[in-house]
Amino acid sequence: MDRSWAQPLAGLLREHRQIALLSGARQSGKTTLARQLLTEFNSKDNYLNWDDVNHRELILKGPDAIIKYLNLEQIFAKKPLLVFDELHKYKDWKNFLKGFFDRYENDFRFLVTGSARLDQYRKGGDSLMGRYFSYRLHPFTVRELAGEVDSGKLIQSPLKLDAEIMTSLWQFGGFPEPFSRSDVRFFRRWQKLRQEQLFREDIRDSTHIQEIQQLQLLAALLTRYAGKETKYSTLARSIRVSVDSIRRWLAVLEAFYFCFRIRPWHKNIATALRKEPRTYLWDWSMIADEGQKAENFVACHLLKATHWWSDLGHGEFDLFYLRTKEGKEVDFLVTRDQVPWFLLEVKRSKNAPLNPNLKWFQQKTGAEFAFQIYFEGEKQQVDCFTVRQPVKVSAASLLGQLV
Numbered sequence: 001m002d003r004s005w006a007q008p009l010a011g012l013l014r015e016h017r018q019i020a021l022l023s024g025a026r027q028s029g030k031t032t033l034a035r036q037l038l039t040e041f042n043s044k045d046n047y048l049n050w051d052d053v054n055h056r057e058l059i060l061k062g063p064d065a066i067i068k069y070l071n072l073e074q075i076f077a078k079k080p081l082l083v084f085d086e087l088h089k090y091k092d093w094k095n096f097l098k099g100f101f102d103r104y105e106n107d108f109r110f111l112v113t114g115s116a117r118l119d120q121y122r123k124g125g126d127s128l129m130g131r132y133f134s135y136r137l138h139p140f141t142v143r144e145l146a147g148e149v150d151s152g153k154l155i156q157s158p159l160k161l162d163a164e165i166m167t168s169l170w171q172f173g174g175f176p177e178p179f180s181r182s183d184v185r186f187f188r189r190w191q192k193l194r195q196e197q198l199f200r201e202d203i204r205d206s207t208h209i210q211e212i213q214q215l216q217l218l219a220a221l222l223t224r225y226a227g228k229e230t231k232y233s234t235l236a237r238s239i240r241v242s243v244d245s246i247r248r249w250l251a252v253l254e255a256f257y258f259c260f261r262i263r264p265w266h267k268n269i270a271t272a273l274r275k276e277p278r279t280y281l282w283d284w285s286m287i288a289d290e291g292q293k294a295e296n297f298v299a300c301h302l303l304k305a306t307h308w309w310s311d312l313g314h315g316e317f318d319l320f321y322l323r324t325k326e327g328k329e330v331d332f333l334v335t336r337d338q339v340p341w342f343l344l345e346v347k348r349s350k351n352a353p354l355n356p357n358l359k360w361f362q363q364k365t366g367a368e369f370a371f372q373i374y375f376e377g378e379k380q381q382v383d384c385f386t387v388r389q390p391v392k393v394s395a396a397s398l399l400g401q402l403v
Contacts (some may be wrong), residue, residue: 003033004144004403005137008151008312009111010040013081016133019101019110021118024137025257025282026198029176030113033137034083037111041081046070049085059090063100072108081109088114089206094128101131115202117255135311138304139174139282142166142399149403151312156403158381161396166379170297173285191286195219203256214239215249222259222279223286227295229276230261250279257282260303265320265333265340269364273323294375295331295346298395302332302344305402317341322365328357333367342369343390350377350392358390373398 005022013020024030031049038044048055048066058069067073072080087093101110112118118134143149147159171187172178175194178187199216209215217239230250236243253259261279266272280299287293299319306317315337322330322343332344343362345355358370370390379396 003029003036003137004149004151004308005033005135006036006040009033009135010037012133012135013037013041013109013111014079017105017109018130019097019112019128019132021132021134022111022113022137023116023118023134023257024113025139025175026115026202027175027177027194028137028139028257030115030137031085032176034085034111034113038081038083041078041109043080043082046072046080047083047085050089051086056090059084059087059096062096063103066100067104076107079107079109081111083111083113085113086115087112088116088118098128098131101128115256116206117257133311136307138300138307140169140176140179141174141301141304141403142169142396143401143403145169146400154309154314155385156401158383158397159400160381161379161400163379166396170293171285173283174300175283178285187285191283198256198258203252206256207252209249209252211241211245214241215252218246218249219253219258222253223281225279226281226284226287227278227292227299229273230279231276260299262299262303262319262321262332265322265335265365268366269322269324269361271324271326273325278321291348294348294395298344298346298373298399299332301399301402302334306334308403322357322361328360330355330357330361333361333365340365340367342371342385343367344370344398345372346395347372347374348376350374350394354390354392362390371398 009020022030038047048059050056050059058065090096097112143156145165146161149156168179168182172182178190199212203209204212218235221235221238232243232246236246259279259281261277263277264273266274280296281287284293284296284300287296302319306319309315309317318335320333322333330343331346334341343358345358354372358372362370369385369388371384372392373395374392375395377394379394382397384393384398384401
């Protein structure tokens with residue numbers, strides 16, 4: 001199954017000299033996408049994975065050894081692509097890559113993938129400043145599964161959605177393998193194994209955190225409280241560690257794509273909350289509560305859209321929530337170049353009354369659109385972004401116009 005990033009990233013690699021740093025959650029499809037791009041560049045053998053012992057030994061020998069091993073000591077009509085997978089696990093990866101790029105910038109194109117945020121590891125020594133562009137790969141979402149994504153557009157055209165896509169995505173999550181299989185027993189085993197590898201291999205080996213069991217307990221609590229305000233002191237008391245440890249561990253869980261935090265928007269709203277973020281999971285299928293799961297499902301779609309638009313250069317997009325000290329609340333606000341763009345409230349039922357706070361916050365923020373989306377009922381093939389006043393739309397309709 002092609003990913004929405006395949007063609008845009010191929011074009012960007014051809015157009016720009018910079019290294020492409022592609023990060024994303026474990027098993028979100030980075031390696032598959034990288035191999036697809038290698039085929040596009042007629043460079044299928046130019047793949048090195050730090051987790052492969054033989055490849056690791058070759059990387060440690062340096063660029064010249066790699067060029068010789070891959071038989072790249074020749075002139076090419078079109079610049080070949082080199083892929084380094086999971087390179088961030090190499091302690092000196094940044095300096096290795098900088099040296100390789102500076103020497104062979106005019107000869108090759110470079111793609112580096114990682115299952116952790118690669119910007120977390122730009123510490124010490126010379127930076128890669130000016131030598132890279134970052135891109136983020138997310139799990140599958142409604143639009144990517146239902147139809148083509150035009151990378152030149154912010155909002156996609158309406159389309160008809162197969163109901164089975166929404167059902168499978170809701171139950172099995174957006175990670176390619178369990179979604180494609182749609183088998184409950186396989187899904188349960190896959191999910192358990194993925195968590196073990198994330199904590200026992202990726203996080204432990206890369207961060208040297210010793211309290212893995214407590215970190216797993218924190219992850220379990222975040223699963224239970226997904227979408228709620230994240231109270232660091234409450235989490236610290238529950239796990240019996242310091243608030244500083246909670247903040248540090250949350251940053252680690254974010255860096256390895258277990259969860260993400262969104263913060264309250266407070267500009268132009270005098271009584272808005274300013275500090276406490278809300279935490280969501282990258283894998284909404286882990287959440288038991290239906291209401292929390294629906295909100296997390298939408299949060300993942302919105303985060304993917306803001307990352308996609310930002311990474312492709314459409315502007316600076318971000319995701320917030322809205323809540324005042326008096327209790328007025330709307331689930332999400334998407335901003336464009338630091339200006340409120342659209343508001344979004346999540347409800348399970350189509351019959352839920354329209355949240356009056358949508359109109360109130362729209363007036364306060366000046367947001368162009370305000371939606372209340374519901375999960376029950378049929379999807380209508382309509383352009384949601386033609387109505388300015390607060391309106392109800394189906395989740396499939398709205399999310400199908402994102403990415």
